[in-house]
Amino acid sequence: MRITVEVNGRTRESDVEPRTLLCDYLRHELGLTGTHVGCEHGVCGACTVLVDGEAVRSCLTLAVQMSGRSVRTVEDLAPEGAELTEIQQAFRKHHALQCGFCTPGILMSLTAERNRPAPSREDALDSVRGHICRCTGYRGIKRVVEEIFAESDGENPR
Ligand code: FES
Ligand code: FES
Known part of the structure; x- marks a missing residue:
């Protein structure tokens, strides 16, 4: 087709x-x-x-x-030469990945949450709960969510 x-x-x-x-x-x-x-x-x-x-x-x-x-x-989040998105930067800062196999999927789910008119931390955590990460124990990923979604509950500053 x-x-x-x-x-x-x-x-x-x-x-x-x-x-x-x-x-x-x-x-x-x-x-x-x-x-x-x-x-x-x-x-x-x-x-x-x-x-x-x-x-x-x-x-x-x-x-x-x-x-x-x-x-x-995921290739479109930070095309070659572009800056990493705030979520990608937070992943780096909080060591939210090890092998990286799960990372593209989690980045895309969190990006969808971040782009909502009223992103919330709870919804972002819910979206992460739909992903399996066998390396990190989720601690770093949770820190990313807390950083990115902490002060923006109910509003999208973009
Ligand atoms: S490969 Fe699609 S959800 Fe696991
Ligand atoms: S970083 Fe290895 S599965 Fe998540």
Whole structure:
């Protein structure tokens, strides 16, 4: 099937098998390997990307469902030469990653929360609860949430 999808601000046209998963389309067709694949059944969160601004498990989504939609992957948070986002900087500051396998998915979920009109710390923590991290014990990630969402509850200063 022919699909037209905006990925990281660029319009892509591709022929895909109807069964192609969004994560496989991103990684194998477009070479966007920052989106990781762990469990492949919606549990670990590693494959999370933004679709029209909402966090979505790309292992549970078909590429053909994306026609006419906008997809954002971790590569677009800080394209080459750009500054890291505030969430990425906080990850670095609080040592919120070790192997980094879970990190792209968590970054995308927190970015979706951060971009809401009224981001809240509790919602951000809830979104992290949907991700499995086998390295960090979540302490650093929790510190990121506390820093980024602490003073912005109820408002988005952007
Ligand atoms: S790979 Fe999609 S949720 Fe685990
Ligand atoms: S940093 Fe290794 S799984 Fe989270």
